[in-house]
Amino acid sequence: MTHSIAILGASGYTGAELVRLLATHPGMQITALGANSKAGQSMAQVFPHLRHLDLPDLVKIDQIDFSAIDLCFCALPHKTSQEVIAGLPTSLKIVDLSADFRLRDPAAYEKWYGNPHSAVEMQKEAVYGLTEFYRDDIRAARLVAGTGCNAATGQYLLRPLIAAGVIDLDDIILDLKCGVSGAGRSLKENLLHAELSEGYHAYAVGGTHRHLGEFDQEFSAVAGREVHIQFTPHLVPTNRGILATGYVKGEADAVYAALAQAYATEPFVEVLPLGEAPSTRHIRGSNFCHIGVVADRRAGRVIVIAALDNLTKGSSGQALQNANLMLGEDETTGLMMAPIFP
């Protein structure tokens, strides 16, 4: 049986990535593509790399007949997303890729995003979409909130360590480097090729990045106490990829064991042999996450590093992984493509 799929916000990078992944998925078919600002255009006009596909044209969201849709991906900007989703049929399965349903506490949402939440009831219902840690809840969920791409990377690295109690919870530093597609297809000076190429820099320094809201919520829940990490993201001149370097205090063997055990049976998370470090070039375009553990020269200190593709495992691949669960498909369907290298 083939499931009927809608994508709202199909004209952005995560929307395009969803179409790429669904193009060869044997159990899903795209039957509606919504994108208000580019409604009326064909997908080939907006994304010429998808021109070989037989896709519906982009339409306004209110033109879509959702009664025939089994699952809807929402790749809209935050705030817009909660408004749109609040108006969708309550029976519709939804995977939201925005930030709108990640934070369970309305006050936390308002603190990090600056506006009060307009769909508080749905916010409570939403399941956090970090598949490996919420698998059963996601399988039963109607509304799944995709995680932030940086937030996913940091959590793959640190959740098992916090859960296993093998690191000092008061001294966790996450130095993250991400490619530019994470910023989306928005017209900003600092995203121009001439500005970014051959240059790199930190941003949101000092603990102001919104994904800290997710880290605080999730790490505190896992630890059973408040955990507030230090987090500095950097923008580097590549299109895809996140590399997160974590500095933790603990014993390397215990840290390694906690990670190896957590991901022993996971299809998409690979823990490298102790002492090896991952690279973004080895996960590009795929749903895999590579994790490395290296002991520091100073006793009791460990460097842990995770690499994943922000558009795939960090966003649209994760969304499809969750949709597979929600629709009763095998979780890995359509997601086992190898990374593209070089």
Next chain:
Amino acid sequence: MTHSIAILGASGYTGAELVRLLATHPGMQITALGANSKAGQSMAQVFPHLRHLDLPDLVKIDQIDFSAIDLCFCALPHKTSQEVIAGLPTSLKIVDLSADFRLRDPAAYEKWYGNPHSAVEMQKEAVYGLTEFYRDDIRAARLVAGTGCNAATGQYLLRPLIAAGVIDLDDIILDLKCGVSGAGRSLKENLLHAELSEGYHAYAVGGTHRHLGEFDQEFSAVAGREVHIQFTPHLVPTNRGILATGYVKGEADAVYAALAQAYATEPFVEVLPLGEAPSTRHIRGSNFCHIGVVADRRAGRVIVIAALDNLTKGSSGQALQNANLMLGEDETTGLMMAPIFP
């Protein structure tokens, strides 16, 4: 039924690309990987991006038992390839990705490659692997010679025009721009990131590039007379992609009609609407070739442009397309993945 596949020369870029494509192919399984210089290593050591796959370790070629192999891809350097292939079982189906069996005339081979051919009989037997134009021969072939990646791009652009008689055969100019992976994983100063990034240049200027041997052979055969084009390749700072800009004399409508007709039913070659130009970003990582036709401001002159991925449609994707035909699989199996963008 699953076919048993060997890849010789698995430690290079085209070898890795073959593994990437075969990883999700439902009808083929990799049972042997040969790479003399790296024999004994696992594929995960040589190409960490493939570590999630259950692959045989790399072995020396003479350690492979070919009796259980249905088809062998040879991704070896030229000259080595002919020597190795001459020693393989004569019943084995082979797709060669080197230059060794592209030129039917031994004298032409020696002229362009500098050494006499050591397997002249096999050279006669080999079928030229440009699928869209040799499909029936390939289906029946035992040995198929993969084309040069530049040679493929130029032929997709120009063969239909020469065949249809719609352009001046004495005044064809092909200005080609290719990414660096076409040069392979070889340690040369001009392939270093610090040398190539933020710079670009022409090479093999003046008609000295070896792929001219293929152009001369094929275009002359199509035309029924000698055709010698001008051809200047340029190296640009990207990893993948070939963009070939052709300058021809003829009428744009006739040129467009010849291309549109030639590829009307082809699954992988897309002719864009008249007046549109393709971009390498729209075919990256895929087996698609995009072709554009634009009339020049000067009457009787047309610009034709083709874009493809040198490692996929230009090399390993083409090889798999041919292997599908040789093994009775559907030609497109394992090759319909969408391009990766951004």
Next chain:
Amino acid sequence: MTHSIAILGASGYTGAELVRLLATHPGMQITALGANSKAGQSMAQVFPHLRHLDLPDLVKIDQIDFSAIDLCFCALPHKTSQEVIAGLPTSLKIVDLSADFRLRDPAAYEKWYGNPHSAVEMQKEAVYGLTEFYRDDIRAARLVAGTGCNAATGQYLLRPLIAAGVIDLDDIILDLKCGVSGAGRSLKENLLHAELSEGYHAYAVGGTHRHLGEFDQEFSAVAGREVHIQFTPHLVPTNRGILATGYVKGEADAVYAALAQAYATEPFVEVLPLGEAPSTRHIRGSNFCHIGVVADRRAGRVIVIAALDNLTKGSSGQALQNANLMLGEDETTGLMMAPIFP
């Protein structure tokens, strides 16, 4: 004696490049910086790479007292430039970097730029700023029109050949590849890093690029008859650099002799030994232009290639070279810095 300099349009890339060059010029001092949209900001805010310099803040153009200015560079958008320049004191020396005074024929201007010229009298007075060919006129000029960066590159390559009568005037093809800074600091989707990096494409295909107006004007004047070349620009993923590959009909020796003679005493134009091709990486950040000549394998056909930095020799470096002449400085002052490599 130090000359007092104003720059209008100082918040764009060519404005910043002028400041970079003037920063160490012993005979010029920047006394006013105009940029209407960013008036009130310091240069360090707009361009942090210039923060070590003691520069005046950006002001609105009508706030500048031009009575104390010896020479004014205008790096404004076309159309705006002619309106602003028409209102400047008639005694002020001006080097305009826009397109507004390049075309001597008002009809040609309107054809290529779409609007009637609003300062036709000044258009007649302006001297075309290709220094090597208009040196004496520039020295005596009050208003010099900087050339287009593509137009400069093509002219360095082809003017001496047309003047010497050594090539077929009816069959000149110029295939040009330029970096992205040539498009300026404008917010367009195709200039985003995620769109441009790892991709390249032709644009303005078919003879629609505005710099053809300059080619037609200048080449026809040199030849004494109408000359209309074919010209296809391509955008490649680098920040700086133009590489122009010309396909001409003639004898390589004569072509080489014409170029070598034309530039024998020029300080900034280097003709490489016959058979060598230039690269953009060897002129980056400098005022040099490298030219190569290679005979094609087909008799009577020659490939000529020029490389320069679009922001320096193609724009702001050329502007300073002209300003030096206009102010009685040595032409090379402040311009002899070596290219930056790697």
Next chain:
Amino acid sequence: MTHSIAILGASGYTGAELVRLLATHPGMQITALGANSKAGQSMAQVFPHLRHLDLPDLVKIDQIDFSAIDLCFCALPHKTSQEVIAGLPTSLKIVDLSADFRLRDPAAYEKWYGNPHSAVEMQKEAVYGLTEFYRDDIRAARLVAGTGCNAATGQYLLRPLIAAGVIDLDDIILDLKCGVSGAGRSLKENLLHAELSEGYHAYAVGGTHRHLGEFDQEFSAVAGREVHIQFTPHLVPTNRGILATGYVKGEADAVYAALAQAYATEPFVEVLPLGEAPSTRHIRGSNFCHIGVVADRRAGRVIVIAALDNLTKGSSGQALQNANLMLGEDETTGLMMAPIFP
């Protein structure tokens, strides 16, 4: 008076950068270029971007007459450098860019570099070349040891903080990101464009990078006790630039004050306003170092970030700055060129 300069190891990137800087230096003239492996070639053959300069050809080092040389830059590989320098006239002023004379303790040298030092007496004589902190010693020195480029960056960031006693000395983390030219012009697979572009990764993880030898020596000397920082370098896909992100424990105001005071009169080190972060794009090709300080959301924690160009301020620019002092020139001569952006 013009000083006569020799450069040994002129065929590498730091050698080329020295030539670039010296090309417009009013008080120095290059009279000998040594490069054993490429002896006999012209500089234009090895580095075509320097072809406009009138330079001596490359010769073997033992062919150079050092009696007429005032100062010699040694840009040779480590170990070779100490052997060559031991054979040079003892009256010759030398700036060594290798690692050979950075560590004062022969045991530390052997620990980090793997071979016993063969010129121990000279090792004792050498002055550590971090100009801003050893200025008087350098002015009087005969042999100056240029610092490691990563080591320089980390020290600009941390020395003033250690000296002022404003941070916890036992908990300093330095997460550093560097461009590829820092690895030199060596033929290694991981330096190929196809491997590095669109990818990035940590290396020498866990405290194994050799520049830790310099950090340990210098920071311990400043603190008057043992200081051992954590240090993880990352390779990012740019040619030039180092960005060092430091995580320290202290008060932001005190940290800022210590840095601002340390560099208040320095011509090349700029401390940005509190709360701003630097970017490598703003120092490219220049001798400037930009430093930023941002308070973390967690009290008592501060992020400090430094950016410089590894080939200029991190290596050849520093070397020239030191040579200026040693020869009685103004320290900034030839080094005030603005960064190149974009």
